[in-house]
Amino acid sequence: MDDLFADEGARVEPEPSSITTEIKTSDVYKVDKNLPARFNNPECFRGYSQKMINPLYQTTNQTYGSKKPTVHEMPTTFIGSRRKFSEHLLKSGMYKDNGFNTALNKNRLTGPNETTAFHDRINFHYLYHTDGKSQ
Structure with a gap:
């Protein structure tokens, strides 16, 4: 009987329904086969702003950034860089001049x-x- 009264004041979050389907970018647009999964699924991106801001002081950039992207804003192609220069510096380190200064x-x-x-x-x-x- 005590279990029934303990749950009355508790905040219950709604469970995500399994009926809702996520629309992927590949469902709407033709995408490359090497497109990363994060670009094919816009649901993994959330808005940047979670706390409420006074509308008097809210800028249009804050309004735009607080919204999740849709499949229409997601990229359909991905061309990654080779990182050849960065990998070399990662292994050897940045150049540092350890020479002896003899000039006055x-x-x-x-x-x-x-x-x-x-x-x-x-x-x-x-x-x-x-x-x-x-x-």
């Missing part, structure tokens, strides 16, 4: 005859030495 860094602030020492915070700025000489 010249700076306009200190003049053409002075080199800048970025690690020396005291002697770096030219205003510290108004006579143009370093310590």
Whole structure:
């Protein structure tokens, strides 16, 4: 008897009926044989927006993006890329220059005859030495 009263306040979700049929893209249009299953079945895509937005602040892009696609918006052909360049970089890694820099860094602030020492915070700025000489 307690089981009958426990279910009264519970929220019951409707079960999906087996009578409804999903319309596939291949039922309406001629599609390629190598078309991925996600493009042949528009029911697997849901709208992007699930929460309610105040209609005063809702844009047309949000309205369009919240709707599920139909078979008329699904692609009928699929041409994948070979990813030859990406696969090579995945195995070997991106190029990184590990060379040793032997050139002197010249700076306009200190003049053409002075080199800048970025690690020396005291002697770096030219205003510290108004006579143009370093310590």
